[in-house]
Amino acid sequence: MTAILIHLCLLLGLPPLLVGIITRTKSWFAGRKGPPLRQPYLDLWKLLHKGAVYSRTTTWIFRAGPIVALATTLAAGLLTPLGAAAAPLGFSGDVILFAYLLGLGRFFTMAAALDTGSSFEGMGASREAAFSALAEPALFLVLAIVCVPAGTASFAEAWASPWQTWGPAHPALPAAAVALFAVLLAENSRIPVDDPTTHLELTMIHEVMVLDHGGPDLAFALYASALKLFLFASLLVHMVFPVPPAGGALGTGVFVAGVVAVAVLVGIVESVTARIRLLRVPQFLVGASVIAALGLAVLLYRGTP
Amino acid sequence: MALLAGGALLAPILGRTDRAALTVGTASAVAASLVGAVASLAALRGGTSLVWRARVALPLGEWRVGIDPLSAFFALCICVVSGLAAVYGAGYLHAYFGKRRIAPAVVCFNLLLAAMLGVVLARDAVLFLLAWEAMSLSSFFLVTFDNDRDDVRRAGTTYLIASHVGVILLIALFALLARAAGTFDFAAMKPIAIAAAGLSNVAFLLALGGFGTKAGFWPVHIWLPDAHPAAPSHVSAVMSGVMIKMGIYGLLRVLPFLGPPRAWWGGVFILVGTVSGVVGVLHALAQHDLKRMLAYCSVENVGVIALGMGLGLLGQRYGNPALATLGYAGALLHTLNHGLFKGLLFQGAGSVLHGSGTRHLESLGGLYRRMPATATAFLVGSVAISGLPPLNGFVSEWLIYLGAFRAGATLPATGAVMALVTLPALALIGGLAGACFVKVFGVVFLGEARSDHARHAHEVGLAMRAPMFAAAVACLAIGLWPAGALALVAPAAVNLSGAALPADLGPLFNISLLATVLVALIAALALLRARLLKSRPLTQAATWGCGYPHATARMQYTSTSFADPVLAPFSSALRIRNAGGLPDGIFPAEAHYEKHVGDMAGERVLLPAWRRFLRTAHRLKVIQHGRMQLYLVYILATLVALVLWQLSGAMRR
Numbered sequence: 001m002t003a004i005l006i007h008l009c010l011l012l013g014l015p016p017l018l019v020g021i022i023t024r025t026k027s028w029f030a031g032r033k034g035p036p037l038r039q040p041y042l043d044l045w046k047l048l049h050k051g052a053v054y055s056r057t058t059t060w061i062f063r064a065g066p067i068v069a070l071a072t073t074l075a076a077g078l079l080t081p082l083g084a085a086a087a088p089l090g091f092s093g094d095v096i097l098f099a100y101l102l103g104l105g106r107f108f109t110m111a112a113a114l115d116t117g118s119s120f121e122g123m124g125a126s127r128e129a130a131f132s133a134l135a136e137p138a139l140f141l142v143l144a145i146v147c148v149p150a151g152t153a154s155f156a157e158a159w160a161s162p163w164q165t166w167g168p169a170h171p172a173l174p175a176a177a178v179a180l181f182a183v184l185l186a187e188n189s190r191i192p193v194d195d196p197t198t199h200l201e202l203t204m205i206h207e208v209m210v211l212d213h214g215g216p217d218l219a220f221a222l223y224a225s226a227l228k229l230f231l232f233a234s235l236l237v238h239m240v241f242p243v244p245p246a247g248g249a250l251g252t253g254v255f256v257a258g259v260v261a262v263a264v265l266v267g268i269v270e271s272v273t274a275r276i277r278l279l280r281v282p283q284f285l286v287g288a289s290v291i292a293a294l295g296l297a298v299l300l301y302r303g304t305p
Numbered sequence: 306m307a308l309l310a311g312g313a314l315l316a317p318i319l320g321r322t323d324r325a326a327l328t329v330g331t332a333s334a335v336a337a338s339l340v341g342a343v344a345s346l347a348a349l350r351g352g353t354s355l356v357w358r359a360r361v362a363l364p365l366g367e368w369r370v371g372i373d374p375l376s377a378f379f380a381l382c383i384c385v386v387s388g389l390a391a392v393y394g395a396g397y398l399h400a401y402f403g404k405r406r407i408a409p410a411v412v413c414f415n416l417l418l419a420a421m422l423g424v425v426l427a428r429d430a431v432l433f434l435l436a437w438e439a440m441s442l443s444s445f446f447l448v449t450f451d452n453d454r455d456d457v458r459r460a461g462t463t464y465l466i467a468s469h470v471g472v473i474l475l476i477a478l479f480a481l482l483a484r485a486a487g488t489f490d491f492a493a494m495k496p497i498a499i500a501a502a503g504l505s506n507v508a509f510l511l512a513l514g515g516f517g518t519k520a521g522f523w524p525v526h527i528w529l530p531d532a533h534p535a536a537p538s539h540v541s542a543v544m545s546g547v548m549i550k551m552g553i554y555g556l557l558r559v560l561p562f563l564g565p566p567r568a569w570w571g572g573v574f575i576l577v578g579t580v581s582g583v584v585g586v587l588h589a590l591a592q593h594d595l596k597r598m599l600a601y602c603s604v605e606n607v608g609v610i611a612l613g614m615g616l617g618l619l620g621q622r623y624g625n626p627a628l629a630t631l632g633y634a635g636a637l638l639h640t641l642n643h644g645l646f647k648g649l650l651f652q653g654a655g656s657v658l659h660g661s662g663t664r665h666l667e668s669l670g671g672l673y674r675r676m677p678a679t680a681t682a683f684l685v686g687s688v689a690i691s692g693l694p695p696l697n698g699f700v701s702e703w704l705i706y707l708g709a710f711r712a713g714a715t716l717p718a719t720g721a722v723m724a725l726v727t728l729p730a731l732a733l734i735g736g737l738a739g740a741c742f743v744k745v746f747g748v749v750f751l752g753e754a755r756s757d758h759a760r761h762a763h764e765v766g767l768a769m770r771a772p773m774f775a776a777a778v779a780c781l782a783i784g785l786w787p788a789g790a791l792a793l794v795a796p797a798a799v800n801l802s803g804a805a806l807p808a809d810l811g812p813l814f815n816i817s818l819l820a821t822v823l824v825a826l827i828a829a830l831a832l833l834r835a836r837l838l839k840s841r842p843l844t845q846a847a848t849w850g851c852g853y854p855h856a857t858a859r860m861q862y863t864s865t866s867f868a869d870p871v872l873a874p875f876s877s878a879l880r881i882r883n884a885g886g887l888p889d890g891i892f893p894a895e896a897h898y899e900k901h902v903g904d905m906a907g908e909r910v911l912l913p914a915w916r917r918f919l920r921t922a923h924r925l926k927v928i929q930h931g932r933m934q935l936y937l938v939y940i941l942a943t944l945v946a947l948v949l950w951q952l953s954g955a956m957r958r
Contacts, residue, residue, distance in 0.1 A: 051841035055848040057753055059673045061684075064827075067834060071826035075819060089822065091815035096706045097694060101823070103735065104693040107743050114747030114862070116848045117671070122747075122862020129743060130870040133736030137729035144713055144728050148721075153710035201851045212849050216837045220830065282874035289729065296725065300718045 004088050006252060011077045014256070015226035016040035018233065018263040022190075025267025040226065044219050052215035057117040065112025066213060066220035072105035073227045080155050082234055083243055083255030090156040095143045098155070099136070102187075102228065106132055109221070113209035120201045124208035127278065131193065131205070134285040135186045138179050141292035145169060145176040145299060146239060159238045171302055175295025177240050182288035184232040184266075186281070188225065191270040193281050203275075233262040330411035331395040334418060338388030341380055341422065348377035349796055369428035369490060374796035378637060379425040379547075379554045381793070385779070386546040386644040387418050389772035393652045394539035396768030400659060401537075410450050414540060416443040417548070424551050430479035430489040437475065437551070441468040441519075444548060447540040448532045460531035467528035471518030475555075478511035482562055496564040505563045509570055512559045513577075520552025522611065523581040524906030526604045530588070533603065534596035534664075538655025541596060545603045545651060546644040553610055553640055557633075557801060566618045572723045574615030579730040582608030584906070586737040587875055590744065590868045591902035595654045595664040598745060599647065602690065605734060606643045609702065610636045612727050616708040617802060619724055623716050626804025628708055628724075634798035635704030638790060642697040642783065646689040649776035653683035656769055657749060661762035666864040668756035669749045675762040680750040682773035687742035689780045692735045695820030697783035700790060703816065706731060737871065744867045753858035785820050787813045865900055872902070880905050 020037040027034025054062070078089040079098045087094070110128055113121035149169040150158040169176070186193045189206035201208050210221045237243065237258030243251055276284060372380070394414065398407050420443055423436030445468070449461035479489070481504055486494045514525070521529040529549070533541045560566065585604030592598035613636030620629030656679040657672065658664045673680040689696035705727065712724030754760040764770075783790040791813060799805060850856045872879060880903035888896035928939075 048837055049841075051843055052838060053844045053846050056845050057671070057848050059751065061673070061751060063834075064831075067827055067830045071823060071830055074826055075823045078819070078822065089815065089819055091812040093703060093707045093710075093812045094815070095710075096703050097699075097816065097819060099732070100692065100694055100699055100702075100735070103691070103739055104688070107688060107691060107693060107739055110743045111747055111751065114743070115751040117752035117858070117861050118848045118850065118856070119860050119862045120851050122752075122867060125743070125747070126862065126867040126870055129740035129867070130873070133733065133740050133871060134874065136732040136736035140728040140732040144710070144725055147710055148713040148725070151714040153707055211851075215841065216834050220834070278870070279873070286874070293729070297722070300713075300721050300725075 003084050003086060007078075007082050007084065007088055010082045010252070010256070011074070011227075011230075014259065015223065015230040016044060018230055018259065019226050021260060021263040022267040022270065025264050026271050029268070029271035040222075044223055047214075047219035047222070048216050050215040052213075052217060055116050055212055058115045058212075061108070062112045062115040062212070063217065065108045065115075066210070066217045066224065068108035069105040070220045070224040070227070072101045073224045073231065076101040077227060077231055080231060080234055081159055081238065083252040084248075087156050090154055092152060092154045092157070094154050094156075095147060095158075096153065099139055099143070103132075103136075105224065105228075109209055112213075116212045118212065120208050121211055123202070124205050124211075127205045128209060131186055131281055131285060134282055135183050135288070138285060138288040138292055139183050139187075141289060141296055142176050142180045142183065145172045145292065145296050148296075149299065155235075155238070159243070169299065172295030172299040173239070175291045175298070177236065179288040179292035179295070180232070180236050180239065181265075182284065182291075184229070184236060184262075185269065186285055186288075188229040188232060190266055192273050192276045193284065195275050229266075230259065233259045233266075236262055330408075330415055331391050334391035334415050335388050337415075337418065338384040338391065341384035342388065345372075345377040345380040345384065348372050349374055349381065349793060367429075368432045369492075370426050370432070371428040372426060374800050375554070375557060376425045378794060378797040379550065379640075380422060382550065382641050382644045383418065383421050383425070383547050385641075386648045387421075387543050389648055389776055390539040390542045390546070390652070393542070393655070393769050393772040394537070396766050397537060397539050397655055397659065399766075405450070410447060410537065410540075413443045413446045414543070417447065417540075417543065421548060421551060425554055428491045430483055430491070433491075434472070434475065434479065437555075438472065440548065440551065441465075441472070444536075444540070444544055447544075448536045450537050450540070451535065454535075456531075457535040460528075460535040464528045464532040467518055467525065471515045471525075474511050474515030474518070478508055478515055478559070481508050481511070482559075491558075491562075494562040496562060506567070508563050509560075509567075512556060512563070513573065516552040516555040516559070517577070518552070519549060519555070520610075521549050521581070521604050521607050522552075522577050523584050523604065523608070524910045526581065526585070526607075527904055527907040527911060529604060530592075530597050530600040530904070533600035533651075534594060538596070538651055538658065541599070541655070542648040542651035545600060546648040549603060549607060550610075550640050550644065553607070553614075553636070556614065560618070561801070566622045568619065568622050568720060568723070571615045571617075571619035571622060571720075574611050574618060575723055575726055575730075578608045578611030578613075578615055579726060580608070581605065581611060582730060582734040583737070584878070586734055586741055587872060587879060588902060588904065590737065590741045590871055591879065591881075593666050593864060595657060595666060595669075595745070595749065596651065598666075598741070599650055599654055602738070602741065603643070603647060605738060606639065606647070606690070609705070609731065609734065610639050610643070612636075612731060613639060613701075613705045613708070616705065616712060616724055616727060619712060619716065619720050620708070621802065623720050625712070625715055626802050628712050628715065629802035630798050630804055631704055631708035631711065633801045634791065634794050635701050635708060637794040637797055638704060639698075639701035641790070641793070642689070642701050642780070645776050645779050645783075646686045646696075646698060649682060649686040649773055649780070650690065652769065652773050652776075653679055653686060656765040656773070657762075659765050659769070661758045663756070663758045666745070666748050669754075669759045670752045670756075670858065670861065671750070671754040672759060672762055673750040675759075676750075676764045678764060678770045679773065682770070682777045683750065684746055685777040685780055687746045689784070691739040691742050693739065694816070695781070695784045695823055697780045697790070700783060700787040700813075700816065702731060702735065703787075740868075740871050744864060748864045748867065752861050755858055755861065755863075785817055787816050878905065879903075880908055 019040045024034045076098050079087050079094040081087045110125040113125040146158050147153050152158055189196055194205040196207055198204055213221055237255060241254060241258040243254050401407060417440060420436050420440035424440060427433035427436055445461060445465050448464055449457055451457045482494050483489045518525040533545050536544060582605050585601050585608055589598045589601035592601060613632045616632030617629045620632055660676050689698040692698040692702040709724050709727040713721050716724060882901045884899040885897040
């Protein structure tokens with residue numbers, strides 16, 4: 001019971017903090033002080049208490065988009081362990097459901113964008129569709145590296161021992177970590193794939209899809225994307241950091257430290273790299289798939305002469 | 306009990322084929338489907354196999370008809386999808402009254418149903434091939450229903466040629482099998498016989514080619530995107546939903562006759578599945594025609610089924626029955642699922658055509674407000690076909706994924722590599738399918754109307770709405786209660802793999818649980834949003850144009866532009882043709898731009914092969930002069946040669 005409560009607290013409470021940390025890291029690199037870490041929380045609070053403006057073109061799909069996005073991400077969060085060995089609703093085969101729940105959220109976000117009839121939002125949806133389709137194989141190859149040596153298809157079982165990814169899966173670990181980080185950047189619309197802070201609609205991907213949303217809808221959409229970032233970061237942490245599975249304060253502590261470290265790393269990457277051209281993004285993602293596939297091949301052929 | 310079930314199945318088949326009028330035809334089709342569905346359910350539950358024999362005055366002996374779990378499962382798919390399509394057809398064909406003769410279409414539709422049931426119930430090769438041919442011919446006449454249109458006639462011809470090339474391979478296959486077994490009876494076609502003859506590999510390739518042509522595997526799918534859109538929409542639903550699955554049924558029926566599977570058979574299935582899936586969905590993305598896009602998407606889904614079958618074969622080859630069961634169960638369940646949502650989507654496309662008068666994607670848009678019922682059903686179908694939870698497409702793909710993970714963990718390296726290709730392949734197919742269907746749903750039903758067709762669209766009648774909703778409810782039911790759906794496919798899958806269901810399918814319950822949690826979360830968030838917005842100002846305005854005040858409906862993102870970045874990384878695998886260009890000059894004239902994606906398989910593989918075949922065939926012209934005397938000489942010479950051959954044989958003896 002306590003474990004589940006801790007899980008829910010981490011799941012609901014931490015995501016906006018990551019966004020704050022990324023912003024602070026970037027500010028530090030730019031020589032600025034930057035907004036306080038609690039700024040994303042304040043923004044969400046403000047948005048939740050506003051009214052909304054709806055386009056006359058839209059239908060209920062537009063209003064459902066952020067709701068479904070947030071609900072699917074929350075449900076996916078119930079499948080992943082967050083520092084403890086168990087996930088509240090984890091089961092054998094949950095890795096597949098995890099990826100497809102995020103897919104459902106994306107489907108409705110894109111549909112909501114198309115519902116406005118705006119060509120900018122259509123453009124964003126189209127790019128999101130293209131890049132996420134290419135990120136999906138990379139994600140599944142990474143999942144295979146994590147799950148195959150453990151003989152399971154469940155996050156909780158794959159990470160049942162803290163050194164699992166350092167033990168049977170270690171030859172492929174660097175490849176898996178690099179590929180998963182690339183998927184994290186792409187799926188969460190970070191530089192070098194997308195720039196969430198740009199001010200030009202033509203260059204945005206994820207942000208332009210939620211251009212017409214306001215008030216609570218926008219709050220849901222922003223919170224869902226922070227949550228998604230948090231979930232990917234938690235996967236990376238469990239893969240790379242030896243999180244003690246027994247739960248308790250130590251496991252949670254290591255986990256939170258790891259997630260913060262991932263956020264700082266994302267901030268550093270965003271500060272020192274430039275955005276790549278849109279035409280190059282597929283190469284970036286296919287590259288991630290190839291790296292993960294190489295890792296998987298190493299893993300499979302290691303024992304055989 | 307199962308005997309009763311089989312009898313009930315057969316009676317309506319024989320009794321209803323020659324009805325003419327639409328109502329009678331529909332009523333009998335629906336009644337037959339109901340009886341058939343109940344009967345096959347009963348047979349599935351009974352789990353036994355039965356065979357009846359009937360002596361007929363034909364040279365090739367008696368006909369055998371029987372039912373076992375595999376037949377019963379496919380019969381169930383046929384009955385459910387066709388029953389819904391028959392109801393829909395009653396509404397759809399009303400628009401054609403007075404324009405065209407409907408009776409032949411109704412007769413052919415019922416014949417098609419009967420022939421498909423015949424295919425799955427046949428227990429000997431002769432009856433099987435007869436039913437197969439009846440199925441191909443009745444569907445040919447349905448494809449050419451609009452026979453005053455040039456493209457429809459061409460599609461019909463392509464279809465006829467393709468199905469007969471397939472039949473030639475099948476005749477060769479069954480001849481081989483019957484020679485090894487000494488009879489046409491399926492029961493006698495033991496795996497040992499053909500394996501002893503050393504012909505299992507040849508037979509495998511014949512089966513793959515023959516049945517694969519019907520199923521629509523790449524590259525022999527080229528008839529499919531022409532033929533399916535040409536037929537009336539309810540027929541497209543049946544053809545795409547169940548008729549192409551007869552190819553899958555044939556493979557599943559015949560593969561056990563071929564002896565213990567080789568590893569490369571599984572590899573070939575996974576390769577074919579991957580290529581069909583990816584190429585199918587890429588072409589689906591590139592289409593401008595709603596029904597043609599759905600037809601290409603069938604190629605994709607058949608690819609997914611092939612992936613499951615490949616895992617099943619690998620499981621059998623490496624003595625891993627749990628994997629085999631997962632693979633076959635995934636493949637079979639996807640067959641049922643695809644029947645449901647593809648039927649639904651084709652009917653939705655038919656309703657769009659009926660309501661707006663066009664199926665050109667670039668002229669549609671904003672139909673949600675005009676046709677809310679069709680749009681809602683189409684949305685359910687789109688989410689389901691993209692394999693997303695909490696609907697049925699996810700469940701079957703989940704089984705295949707789970708099989709691949711298990712294969713990776715348990716098979717030796719060679720088998721594991723083949724099986725693990727499934728993971729990224731299925732992931733890519735899933736991602737692209739999501740892109741494809743969000744595009745179609747968005748372009749057709751959301752945004753603003755792009756033409757007067759769309760602006761004046763109207764909702765369709767109850768006879769057309771009801772089947773779509775029934776299919777949508779079935780999709781949701783399987784998604785929310787996958788354990789129940791697994792019970793349907795389990796008997797057949799267990800029969801194929803020869804092992805019991807793996808004990809660890811308890812997670813299906815967890816899928817139900819999570820689907821419920823998801824629905825609850827959505828409801829809770831919707832309530833929260835409603836509460837938050839209750840006392841707040843809500844305003845209606847125009848869509849934010851990013852500072853541009855004169856946006857028109859024609860400026861919306863089109864289907865082509867949506868698909869462009871998705872297709873760009875794959876451009877070397879597609880035949881993209883551009884026509885026209887950008888307006889130029891200071892006072893530009895009217896500009897025009899078209900983009901078409903041709904089929905690589907047709908244009909690069911099959912057409913050149915066909916031309917080479919024709920060139921070779923031309924050489925035979927030397928002996929053809931059209932003179933009667935010469936042909937008489939040929940006949941005489943053949944006869945003399947045969948007599949000499951027989952005589953020499955007799956003398957040697």
